[in-house]
Amino acid sequence: MDNMIVAMMLGASLFLGAVALIAFLWAIKTGQFDDEEKFLNAVKFDNVEDLNDAIAQEKKREELKKKNYKPE
Numbered sequence: 531m532d533n534m535i536v537a538m539m540l541g542a543s544l545f546l547g548a549v550a551l552i553a554f555l556w557a558i559k560t561g562q563f564d565d566e567e568k569f570l571n572a573v574k575f576d577n578v579e580d581l582n583d584a585i586a587q588e589k590k591r592e593e594l595k596k597k598n599y600k601p602e
Contacts, residue, residue: 557563
């Protein structure tokens with residue numbers, strides 16, 4: 531290979547790496563990765579229907595707690 535081709539490939543790869551690094555740092559700074567609960571729910575539940583069922587069950591539990599709660 532010619533030295534000029536190697537130099538161009540090296541320059542292009544450094545440029546693309548720098549662009550990727552800048553994009554990653556921008557994403558961190560703007561909070562793109564801050565939604566921890568989304569990832570936890572994605573692991574717990576397979577699809578939207580399971581997630582909606584879990585929310586409905588949680589609401590039912592809260593309603594039962596309110597009904598069974600007797601202030602002294």
